[in-house]
Amino acid sequence: MPTTTTTDLHTGGCLCGAVRFSVSGEPTGGNHCHCGMCRKDSGSGVSTFVTFPTVNLKWDAKPAEFESSPNRFRGFCPKCGSSVTWRHGDYPDFLDFRLGSFDDPTPFKAKKHLWMSTALPSFAGIDPGIEHVDQSS
Numbered sequence: 001m002p003t004t005t006t007t008d009l010h011t012g013g014c015l016c017g018a019v020r021f022s023v024s025g026e027p028t029g030g031n032h033c034h035c036g037m038c039r040k041d042s043g044s045g046v047s048t049f050v051t052f053p054t055v056n057l058k059w060d061a062k063p064a065e066f067e068s069s070p071n072r073f074r075g076f077c078p079k080c081g082s083s084v085t086w087r088h089g090d091y092p093d094f095l096d097f098r099l100g101s102f103d104d105p106t107p108f109k110a111k112k113h114l115w116m117s118t119a120l121p122s123f124a125g126i127d128p129g130i131e132h133v134d135q136s137s
Ligand SMILES: [Zn+2]
Pocket: 014, 015, 016, 017, 018, 019, 077, 078, 079, 080, 081, 082
């Protein structure tokens, strides 16, 4: 299993390449979100995010944003529509990236299942070995 260090650089972007970013260091979180808004945003049963401090983030091209609930913003590519990020306006020092937006998502590990209160068990791939939270952390 590869390990990450603070010098690791992770690159990623949307499906068409119009949105691109790089971020370095260790993620501060990794979660599978089972909320209904992430289902609508992604079209999938579960959405997986990796959290990084924004101090380590560089955008080559930024996503557009949609305020999906007050002060919560979902970043997406205005050209191809890929969902790329989620952020809470009260915590500008952190940004959640969708796991699948990374060119190499293999170094990251999920730590929590969020919004288990609205999970779809038959589609969610729920891991009994990590923390389960009824709503958000
Ligand atoms: Zn795109």
